[in-house]
Amino acid sequence: MTIDISQFVQAFLDESFEGLDLMEVELLREQALDAEQVNAIFRAAHSIKGSAGTFGFSAVSDFTHGAETLLDEVRNGKREMTPEIRGLMLEAVDRMREMLLAARDGSAHDPDRVAETSGRIEAMLTSAHGCPGTDAATPVAADSTAAQSGVTHGESRPTPAGPWEILFVPQSVLLRSGNDPLGIFAWLAELGELTVHCETDALPALGALVAEDCLLHWRLRLDGEVEEAAIREAFEWVEDQCSLIVRHLGQPPATVSEAPAASAPAAPLDAQPQTAPGGRPVAANGAPVERRADAASIRVATDKVDTLVNMVGELVITQAMINTIGHSADQLDARAVEQLRHGLTLLERNTRELQEAVLSVRMLPINFVFSRFPRVVRDLSNTLGKQVNLRIIGEETELDKGLIEKLVDPLTHIVRNAIDHGIESPERRRAAGKSEAGTLVLRAGHQGGNIIIEISDDGGGLNRERILAKARAQGMAVPENASDRDIWQLVFAPGFSTAETVTDVSGRGVGMDVVRRNIEAVNGRLDIESTEGQGTRITVRLPLTLAILDGMSVRVGEEVYILPLTAILESLQPTPEQLHTISGRGRVVRLRGDYIPLVPLHNLFNVPATHERPEDGIVVVVESAEDRAALFVDELIAQHQVVIKSLETNYRKVPGVSGATIMGDGRVAMILDVDSLTRLHGTVH
Amino acid sequence: MSHPGTLRTEDHGAAKRELLTFRLGEEEYGIDILQVQEIRRYESVTRIANAPEFVKGVINMRGTIVPILDLRIKFRFPEVVYDDFTVVVILNVDNRVIGIVVDAVSDVIALAADEVRDAPEFGAQLDTDYLEGLASVGERMLIIVDIEALVRAPELGLVDAEFAA
Numbered sequence: 001m002t003i004d005i006s007q008f009v010q011a012f013l014d015e016s017f018e019g020l021d022l023m024e025v026e027l028l029r030e031q032a033l034d035a036e037q038v039n040a041i042f043r044a045a046h047s048i049k050g051s052a053g054t055f056g057f058s059a060v061s062d063f064t065h066g067a068e069t070l071l072d073e074v075r076n077g078k079r080e081m082t083p084e085i086r087g088l089m090l091e092a093v094d095r096m097r098e099m100l101l102a103a104r105d106g107s108a109h110d111p112d113r114v115a116e117t118s119g120r121i122e123a124m125l126t127s128a129h130g131c132p133g134t135d136a137a138t139p140v141a142a143d144s145t146a147a148q149s150g151v152t153h154g155e156s157r158p159t160p161a162g163p164w165e166i167l168f169v170p171q172s173v174l175l176r177s178g179n180d181p182l183g184i185f186a187w188l189a190e191l192g193e194l195t196v197h198c199e200t201d202a203l204p205a206l207g208a209l210v211a212e213d214c215l216l217h218w219r220l221r222l223d224g225e226v227e228e229a230a231i232r233e234a235f236e237w238v239e240d241q242c243s244l245i246v247r248h249l250g251q252p253p254a255t256v257s258e259a260p261a262a263s264a265p266a267a268p269l270d271a272q273p274q275t276a277p278g279g280r281p282v283a284a285n286g287a288p289v290e291r292r293a294d295a296a297s298i299r300v301a302t303d304k305v306d307t308l309v310n311m312v313g314e315l316v317i318t319q320a321m322i323n324t325i326g327h328s329a330d331q332l333d334a335r336a337v338e339q340l341r342h343g344l345t346l347l348e349r350n351t352r353e354l355q356e357a358v359l360s361v362r363m364l365p366i367n368f369v370f371s372r373f374p375r376v377v378r379d380l381s382n383t384l385g386k387q388v389n390l391r392i393i394g395e396e397t398e399l400d401k402g403l404i405e406k407l408v409d410p411l412t413h414i415v416r417n418a419i420d421h422g423i424e425s426p427e428r429r430r431a432a433g434k435s436e437a438g439t440l441v442l443r444a445g446h447q448g449g450n451i452i453i454e455i456s457d458d459g460g461g462l463n464r465e466r467i468l469a470k471a472r473a474q475g476m477a478v479p480e481n482a483s484d485r486d487i488w489q490l491v492f493a494p495g496f497s498t499a500e501t502v503t504d505v506s507g508r509g510v511g512m513d514v515v516r517r518n519i520e521a522v523n524g525r526l527d528i529e530s531t532e533g534q535g536t537r538i539t540v541r542l543p544l545t546l547a548i549l550d551g552m553s554v555r556v557g558e559e560v561y562i563l564p565l566t567a568i569l570e571s572l573q574p575t576p577e578q579l580h581t582i583s584g585r586g587r588v589v590r591l592r593g594d595y596i597p598l599v600p601l602h603n604l605f606n607v608p609a610t611h612e613r614p615e616d617g618i619v620v621v622v623e624s625a626e627d628r629a630a631l632f633v634d635e636l637i638a639q640h641q642v643v644i645k646s647l648e649t650n651y652r653k654v655p656g657v658s659g660a661t662i663m664g665d666g667r668v669a670m671i672l673d674v675d676s677l678t679r680l681h682g683t684v685h
Numbered sequence: 686m687s688h689p690g691t692l693r694t695e696d697h698g699a700a701k702r703e704l705l706t707f708r709l710g711e712e713e714y715g716i717d718i719l720q721v722q723e724i725r726r727y728e729s730v731t732r733i734a735n736a737p738e739f740v741k742g743v744i745n746m747r748g749t750i751v752p753i754l755d756l757r758i759k760f761r762f763p764e765v766v767y768d769d770f771t772v773v774v775i776l777n778v779d780n781r782v783i784g785i786v787v788d789a790v791s792d793v794i795a796l797a798a799d800e801v802r803d804a805p806e807f808g809a810q811l812d813t814d815y816l817e818g819l820a821s822v823g824e825r826m827l828i829i830v831d832i833e834a835l836v837r838a839p840e841l842g843l844v845d846a847e848f849a850a
Contacts, residue, residue: 559732605734647733650781651743651752652841654733662745668731 008178012051013104014297019044020100021371023093028374033081041089042071048096050237060099063114066121067092073125088124090375091117164231167245169217170238176212179238185220187234192224221249298401300361308357315350318343355641359548363398366444366453369407370395373415373442380419387426387437388419397444399451403542406522407453410515414455414538415440417512422459422536432533434458447541450566456537462488462530488528492516523658525675549644549671553637553663554620556601557608560669561633562642562661563620567674569628571620571636579614589619589630596621599681600632604656610634624675631677644671656680701795706827707774707787710762714787714828715794715820720776724790727771737840741786744773751775755786759815759835778836785832794827796820801829814838 023044026037033041045068052060067089073079095109095117102109166188170181188194202215222231231246232239322343325336332340370392381388423429423438430436443454464487471478471490478490492512519526523543530536543549543566551562578590579598587598598619602609611617611634619630642661647654647670658673704715730742730753739758743750753773757765773784801818815838817831835841 605732607732607734645748645750647743647750650750650783651733654736656734660731660743660750662748666745667729668743668745668750670731670733 009055012055013100016048016100019048020093020097024090024375025371027086027090028378038075038081042075045071057103060096063099063118064096066118066125070121070125088120092121163249164222164226165247165249166220166222166231168220168242170214170242172213172215174214174238174241177241184234188220188222188231191226191230192222195221304361311350311354311357315354318346318350322347362401364401364404365395366397366399366404367395368404369411370442376412376415377419377440380416384420385425386419386423388423389437389439391439391441393441394444397446397451399542403522406518410518413515418455418457422457424460451542453540454537456535458535461532461534461536463532467491488530491528549642551642551671552639553669554633555635555637556633557610559607560637562669562671563622567622569621569623571618574614574619576615591621596628596630598632599629599677604677604680622674624678627678629678629681701797703793703795704829705790706792706794707790709757709760709788712828713791713825714830716830716832718793720778720832722775722777722782725773725775727767727773727786744784749782751782751784753784753786776832778832781836783836794822
């Protein structure tokens with residue numbers, strides 16, 4: 001039997017990219033790293049080196065070896081984690097990533113750059129150990145190891161040598177992951193004198209035997225001067241696929257570790273979920289969103305899965321209850337009907353909760369995107385010689401996975417723009433009476449049914465005159481006496497850039513228009529506020545999820561449409577006095593002193609309506625990105641939660657419509673897009 | 686078990702392809718059967734605002750939104766009726782699922798490539814862009830529709846997804 005190793009390569013790459021992301025996050029921490037964090041970095045490097053070797057990416061494993069050695073010295077307290085080492089390690093992370101990307105895409109990496117970084121790591125390794133003040137007795141890192149619980153690091157704990165008993169019970173899938181117990185035993189045999197006893201109790205009859213299943217387990221005895229950590233290291237690659245008990249013979253307290261509660265060095269990648277030392281979710285940090293926007297898998301916190309399981313349990317119980325009522329009585333008497341109603345209410349609640357819980361599985365903290373920015377800001381401000389403090393607020397805000405993936409590029413662009421064009425050089429800032437370091441704030445949060453992401457800087461702000469001059473020079477139509485708001489919108493026009501010099505960072509004018517298109521593609525809106533000399537704030541407003549919408553169904557003639565509840569301000573039946581015409585054609589509704597343009601939906605969509613006069617029907621006042629509008633419909637039907645279905649899968653984008661949904665009776669109803677409706681209205685008149 | 690289509694392939698030697706034939710008015714049309722996903726009754730559709738006239742609207746097909754095109758309107762038939770015999774042929778073209786409304790589905794036949802003649806040019810009075818060719822089946826004439834060309838038609842705007850709102 002040959003095993004096709006290529007099927008594991010993808011998993012290796014995925015894990016390695018996660019490992020690199022994790023290293024990066026830890027390295028970019030502002031505070032000094034504690035032992036646990038250094039360990040996490042080391043383990044990631046170690047794991048990448050090991051698996052890269054297994055899969056034949058020798059360039060990667062050779063390169064990583066140097067970085068691992070350096071990290072090991074930091075971990076063992078022989079060195080301090082100096083800013084130089086941090087910088088070097090970040091550089092190494094970049095090189096590893098390049099090499100792995102090249103391996104993934106079958107392209108070639110740049111060997112010179114790798115050699116350069118490699119050379120610098122070598123130089124660092126051969127240089128005198130950086131911390132003369134700390135001798136072996138009080139190494140810095142070891143100090144904090146002692147302060148930490150230290151339980152998770154078997155290898156750093158001295159363990160007695162001596163005869164060991166090892167009980168190794170692999171899961172049946174062990175062989176399929178390419179692991180070979182014989183290889184492990186061969187390794188152990190090098191450590192000392194190994195006696196192997198194989199237990200065959202679990203073997204089925206020959207006819208029922210599946211050759212790929214591993215049904216054996218082993219009892220081993222190892223004599224010799226061996227540390228427990230060395231033994232565990234031999235099982236490093238299989239520890240999540242077996243139960244392993246390592247016991248020191250003749251000296252009880254046994255160390256028992258079960259697979260899921262993995263305790264040993266190779267676990268950085270599964271040791272993720274919940275919270276890291278900083279209280280920030282590590283799942284977020286460890287995720288490879290940024291460079292793999294096409295990732296088809298999703299990491300879900302265990303408690304969300306538990307909730308789902310509980311809810312399904314409740315659903316089953318409710319179903320059983322209803323079933324019992326249905327079968328017990330030949331004729332439903334009043335009492336049974338009452339029970340049935342109660343059951344149905346319960347069922348409705350279970351279903352709704354289950355729906356919410358299932359949707360929440362797709363929700364990830366926005367930190368998936370934000371976590372990349374410390375690096376971006378650091379690199380960019382170094383390149384540009386600027387000082388930037390980054391503040392991140394609300395990184396735990398959850399939003400749909402699909403949205404997150406589509407946010408990475410536009411947000412990165414905005415952040416780069418803010419540093420390149422927004423925040424001034426330290427000299428200019430001093431001259432303007434500001435602190436030398438600029439501040440960039442990323443803030444995420446909920447507001448109603450929307451997610452708001454703000455990127456604000458305290459830089460120079462947008463320059464009205466320059467934008468106007470540039471727009472005129474490029475032949476764009478600029479309204480007379482344009483408001484600031486109108487002018488800021490020019491920034492989003494294709495090909496627009498006011499940068500005085502084109503840098504490789506930005507200034508080519510490709511960008512803001514793409515940013516806007518990307519955000520609008522996920523039904524988001526983009527706003528700019530800016531005050532000259534004080535800074536710029538860009539606000540991205542996004543729907544909570546791509547899949548579900550709270551809507552109001554409205555009727556026009558025989559057609560039913562869904563209006564997003566978030567867009568509706570109010571609805572009313574206008575009196576004739578509230579309706580006015582403008583130059584005989586356009587009509588407005590007067591509402592508390594405001595005049596709101598009347599948009600008869602039946603005109604817009606060219607369908608027959610029941611009521612021709614607004615005062616016979618209903619007007620729904622909606623708010624779009626630019627303005628308010630009063631949609632005139634025949635009737636409001638009901639409020640629903642609707643599942644958004646794409647029209648574009650099989651048809652195309654329809655003006656005025658953001659998608660479709662399937663109503664309770666199986667018919668399709670269009671979901672209206674208020675922004676596009678008001679624009680459509682503008683073109684009709 | 687051999688298929689009737691493959692049986693006939695043998696005596697001709699050349700590769701044959703199978704077509705689903707259907708009626709539009711008095712005329713008989715054929716489309717490549719490999720594109721046919723299912724055939725269903727005509728049911729009421731949800732209109733799409735400001736769509737071309739032959740786009741009847743969309744239906745819900747087991748959770749998927751499928752646009753329905755009426756070929757009779759597209760080919761400018763004078764009489765378009767929806768009755769109990771009206772059927773919708775669901776097609777999968779270029780990874781899009783669409784439905785076409787036809788008067789009735791008749792048959793499945795196999796045709797060799799050399800049995801298909803090019804459709805004659807009619808000039809401006811008749812749109813032959815979507816006709817792949819003509820074939821004789823006994824006494825009958827079969828008009829073979831190039832459904833991909835139809836789906837790519839600019840007025841439908843399916844392929845060029847960049848639709849100016």
